[in-house]
Amino acid sequence: MVEFLAAQQFLVGAVLVWAGVFKVTSSSVPLVARRSALRRLVGAERVTGAFRALGAVELVLAALLLMPPSHPVEPILAAGAFAGMLAYLVYVRRVAPDSSCGCLGESTVPVRWRAFARAGLLLAASALAAFADSIMTPVVAAVLLVELSVVAALSPELDRYWLVPLRRARVRVSHPLAGTPDTVPLASTVDQLRAxxxxxxxxxxxxSDLLDTWDEGEWRILAYTATGGTAVFAVPLHRFAPEEIRLAVVPSEPISV
Amino acid sequence: MTPNSDPRAPATGETSWFCCGNAWGPCDTAGHGACGTCNSGSRHCAWPNTSDACYAITRPDKCGEDLLRRTCGHTFYVRNLCRTTEIAVKITDCGPQTDLWCGEKSCCSGKCATNRILDLTPAAYSAIGNLSSGVMPIAMRS
Amino acid sequence: MPAELDPLGRRRFLTAAVLGTTATVAGATVLGSIGPEAVADPATPIDPDAPDPNFAEGRITGIDGTLLLVTGSDGVFHRIQVTNATSVWKLRPTVFGDAKLGDGLYARGVRLADGVLAADAVWLNIVNMTVHITAMARDRMYLDHHGHRVVGHVVSGTTAAVYNSTPAVADLSLLRVGQHARVIGAWRPDTNEVDVATVYASAA
Known part of the structure; x- marks a missing residue:
């Protein structure tokens, strides 16, 4: 239990370092900041500066947490920061549900349950850190590793490093959508007609849009309503030969409703 | 769209359609767009360079497009590249994200247009094309 | 064209007209007979600020014979007349009988004096989404649409892919997890699921 508590300060400090370094140093910050909901809060003009300033505050907090001497007020300060983060996430969901959080890196994923779970986890970790000194032992390191993995799993910013490659690898081994029937899609025939x-x-x-379509041997028939009748096109089904397309116009039948 | 010095000169590009305003289905969270006035049932459009913030997201320059700044309320005249019917559309949103589709081309009767530089509302798109086609080559002017 | 033909008979009649396999086709004309000069310009000036009068959007709240009663998402009520000359799209070209209560709809036509929209084309449940492909399974793909999860069902024989602007193909094996795509599909009403008609993606 003591090891578990001892790991929390490292966890919170590590996440704050990650967040702060990204916000202070990354060249993509102006873009991420504009896409984030913070823009709604502070305005487009000031959002990049606010992002950098927030990063600096996160780095100072991280330094306080990770560097001796340790003081009980440090995790409480961190807990306050994450409580503020939770309030910000609620604000984002209310006023800009499609904006991204911009919390830990470049991501266009809007704020969803994972962002709340991550902020809640870090708030709890900060609160628990107040009850133990941060001492690094192998057990503490193991706990820290597990917790960092959980934070990573809750971070859409990191999906491209593990989740997407994992899914890609699975698709490479066996593409679930391979083996589709050998048919000529209607869209292909319409493209040929348009050409x-x-x-x-x-x-x-x-x-009208396409009224009816059917296959007739080597031809695909496409019927449209035209001014004064039905325009019937015959398009080669298995060849790209737009110059061979035939058209007939059949005068209107009485409109039935 | 080819860069040119005369902003009134016609240019070509590719367009798709998008929904905005009150809507059904996956569109129902679309909102009224960057200008706050976008509606699917009106002849509106989204343009990639309505503001600095918009441009930072759409990045048409990554596709070699030098698009002029046109703000909310500006009117374009748009036609299907292979038709003569021209409609007026008003900018009410920022988009499309041109840089996602660099080099994408659509053609009709041997005429092609490259790069997605405009999105139209269903009302506007269906006035010059069919919604079941995802993209359409267009000519446009101010 | 004989009005009494059933759908199959109608198809045979039109096939004969265009492929000329029979000499009994009466009234069929060919190439050039509907040139632009013969047609009135359909583009009447429409104020872009106002709702387009020749367009309707909403969900079907009633079907009265061939009249669709549609409540627009903005609350406006539309009556839409469908005829045998109206194209109906629902994942693919289909017939009026496939329209169901609750379907989303876009329609274009001509607004008549009594307020009815005489429809030239009706698109049911059609959606056009810019998405990221987040995962795939045997008959479906999972899509991220502005942060919302959408399940895209692959419909054998219908779903097609367009890679790098090349002609559409039925082969979906070049789709990759993580790539962005544009999906034209048919929404399954009141769910987060669509049937995919065409997916536009890069093959790189």
């Missing part, structure tokens, strides 16, 4: 001169010459008379 043709006969379509260009008559497109302006077409009033």
């Amino acid at each position: 043709s001169d006969v379509f260009k010459a008559n497109e302006r008379a077409l009033r």
